[in-house]
Amino acid sequence: MNQPLIQLxxxxxxxxxxxxxxLIALFILAAFINIRVNGQRLNSNLTRLETSKKVIxxxxxLRVENCDYISFVQSDSSFIEVAWAKDSLAPQVNYALKNDTxxxxxxxxxxxxxxxxxxxxxxxxxxxxxMRNSTINVEGSGSGEMSFDISESVLNLVQDSGxxxxxxxxxxxxxxxxxxxxxxxxxxxxxxxxxHSNANLESxxxxxxxxxxxxxxxxxxxxxxxxxLKRDSLSKIQIGSY
Numbered sequence: 617m618n619q620p621l622i623q624l625x626x627x628x629x630x631x632x633x634x635x636x637x638x639l640i641a642l643f644i645l646a647a648f649i650n651i652r653v654n655g656q657r658l659n660s661n662l663t664r665l666e667t668s669k670k671v672i673x674x675x676x677x678l679r680v681e682n683c684d685y686i687s688f689v690q691s692d693s694s695f696i697e698v699a700w701a702k703d704s705l706a707p708q709v710n711y712a713l714k715n716d717t718x719x720x721x722x723x724x725x726x727x728x729x730x731x732x733x734x735x736x737x738x739x740x741x742x743x744x745x746x747m748r749n750s751t752i753n754v755e756g757s758g759s760g761e762m763s764f765d766i767s768e769s770v771l772n773l774v775q776d777s778g779x780x781x782x783x784x785x786x787x788x789x790x791x792x793x794x795x796x797x798x799x800x801x802x803x804x805x806x807x808x809x810x811x812h813s814n815a816n817l818e819s820x821x822x823x824x825x826x827x828x829x830x831x832x833x834x835x836x837x838x839x840x841x842x843x844x845l846k847r848d849s850l851s852k853i854q855i856g857s858y
Contacts, residue, residue, distance in 0.1 A: 664701065668698045671695045673694060673713060678745045680748070689738075689755045690742075691739065697734075704731070747765070749769060765789050773786075785804055788809065790809070808829070
């Protein structure tokens, strides 16, 4: 007498199982279609870029004030290159060139947009970079001596694409809560003077390091070939990660 009831329950269970499998398949298909469509839109937005290049005279001094996320790259010529999304307005770069000094000021990331970028190329004639309340990337390629004077800023030193030295010699003076980061650059000599600032130089190897660390500064280094780096009682020099 219970056999028909059992068969009915089994049929009902099969129907429920088949329905669940169907729903799961629909969810997977919908997700796949969504990923394909959004991915195509994203790739389309990334590839649909306009570029503008402005050639400028070579300069020896670069002063950067109130700027965010601008890349400075050594090249055979000096120019400013801007890239932006095709359907948006081209960002305007504020700059002025006086004598041998290039000044960039007030170029904030919010002015450019998520799909925009600004690159400034410099030649081997550049000797000094002054930063005030800015965040920049600097990529050298066999430059001679380079000095950095930074305040309330973030300096990211980036390795060039070749096997040459990024910089043969670097002199960095950083103060007022500044930050210096390195990304596997190659340098011969590095002089570092930190005042109430931090530096992560862990990725740099086989170089000569000297300088002074004061006023609660923290410097993280790998083991240099030679070191003459002093600190006060409030500051730290660490071998390895923070």
